[in-house]
Amino acid sequence: MSSVIExxxxxxxxxxxxxxxxxxxxxxxxxxxxLAPYIDAIQRLVVRGAPALGVAGAxxxxxxxxxxxxxxxxxxxxxxxxxxLRDARPTAVNLAWAVEKIRKHLPEGRDAVLAAxxxxxxxxxxxxxxxxxxxxxxLINKLGSKPLTLLTHCNTGSLATTxxxxxLGVIKELHKRGNVKEVYADxxxxxxxxxxxxxxxxxxxxxxxxIEPDGAAAMAILSGRIDAALIGADRIAKNGDSANKIxxxxxxxxxxxxxxxxxxxxxxxxxxxxxxxxxxIHIEIRGxxxxxxxxxxxxxxxxxxxxxxxxxxxxxxxxxxxxxEKQSYEIAEGQTL
Numbered sequence: 471m472s473s474v475i476e477x478x479x480x481x482x483x484x485x486x487x488x489x490x491x492x493x494x495x496x497x498x499x500x501x502x503x504x505l506a507p508y509i510d511a512i513q514r515l516v517v518r519g520a521p522a523l524g525v526a527g528a529x530x531x532x533x534x535x536x537x538x539x540x541x542x543x544x545x546x547x548x549x550x551x552x553x554x555l556r557d558a559r560p561t562a563v564n565l566a567w568a569v570e571k572i573r574k575h576l577p578e579g580r581d582a583v584l585a586a587x588x589x590x591x592x593x594x595x596x597x598x599x600x601x602x603x604x605x606x607x608x609l610i611n612k613l614g615s616k617p618l619t620l621l622t623h624c625n626t627g628s629l630a631t632t633x634x635x636x637x638l639g640v641i642k643e644l645h646k647r648g649n650v651k652e653v654y655a656d657x658x659x660x661x662x663x664x665x666x667x668x669x670x671x672x673x674x675x676x677x678x679x680x681i682e683p684d685g686a687a688a689m690a691i692l693s694g695r696i697d698a699a700l701i702g703a704d705r706i707a708k709n710g711d712s713a714n715k716i717x718x719x720x721x722x723x724x725x726x727x728x729x730x731x732x733x734x735x736x737x738x739x740x741x742x743x744x745x746x747x748x749x750x751i752h753i754e755i756r757g758x759x760x761x762x763x764x765x766x767x768x769x770x771x772x773x774x775x776x777x778x779x780x781x782x783x784x785x786x787x788x789x790x791x792x793x794x795e796k797q798s799y800e801i802a803e804g805q806t807l
Contacts, residue, residue: 475628519630524564528587597795598633605640617651624715625667626702637700703736710786711748748783
């Protein structure tokens with residue numbers, strides 16, 4: 471298996487995705503030159519993570535242009551296709567943000583659109599490095615320069631970005647500095663992004679880790695095993711309320727009760743200052759089969775109803791700091807980002 475993790479690349483006029491639904495069993499790369507299967511891949515979480523979805527949206531606009539040229543679509547049909555791409559994952563702001571940012575270059579021609587998409591990808595990679603440094607500095611300043619036991623939820627590493635990651639990027643930077651003792655990776659139900667993806671990245675980075683069921687996170691935190699918790703975000707409201715993978719709120723509440731830092735690490739593009747609070751964030755509800763079936767095998771009564779939100783919202787009052795590539799925000803009551 472390759473030691474280099476590339477979640478998404480543009481190669482030979484196609485978008486190439488590392489199929490994250492197959493990790494850690496296999497590393498399969500799938501190339502796309504048509505929009506419909508590409509949108510399906512985004513919705514099936516072949517590619518996921520807010521920053522990576524931004525890059526996916528940027529390159530997806532180029533894919534739409536190329537397909538329209540081949541099939542003779544007019545301008546209205548092209549705009550409709552781009553709208554479908556923009557709306558493929560409604561909670562993750564980076565996808566829509568990147569699509570709208572890149573589509574502004576349409577009048578300049580296809581090459582200008584591709585150049586803008588490449589630039590967005592380069593900026594995302596650099597932002598991972600910057601977030602890693604700012605977040606590591608913040609934790610060392612608060613907790614001292616010592617080996618830390620950290621907890622993280624979902625996957626926020628190279629698989630979620632084009633660089634080292636957001637929250638996991640901070641952990642990787644701390645590890646480089648000798649400040650990581652061990653990482654507790656929540657399994658992250660129901661699609662196991664923690665046990666499948668984060669554990670895989672930690673293994674590749676040779677960072678000591680253990681996997682825990684989501685339901686064990688509060689016990690680990692309140693029993694004194696954890697020094698700090700770090701998560702990513704798919705959308706952050708102007709007041710600091712943050713939407714992230716379902717289960718993040720439970721971790722935040724436990725950290726608040728234990729009096730330990732709870733950090734949200736995400737690029738500035740994830741901060742949606744057009745919405746005042748987390749109550750304005752649209753939460754994606756996913757299908758019943760993610761809970762009632764396992765690899766196509768029914769594991770719940772037929773016809774069972776589910777409550778399967780993909781995300782929850784952590785109120786700003788439970789967040790110690792929001793770390794972006796620009797700075798750390800410690801949000802006092804009544805303040806905004």
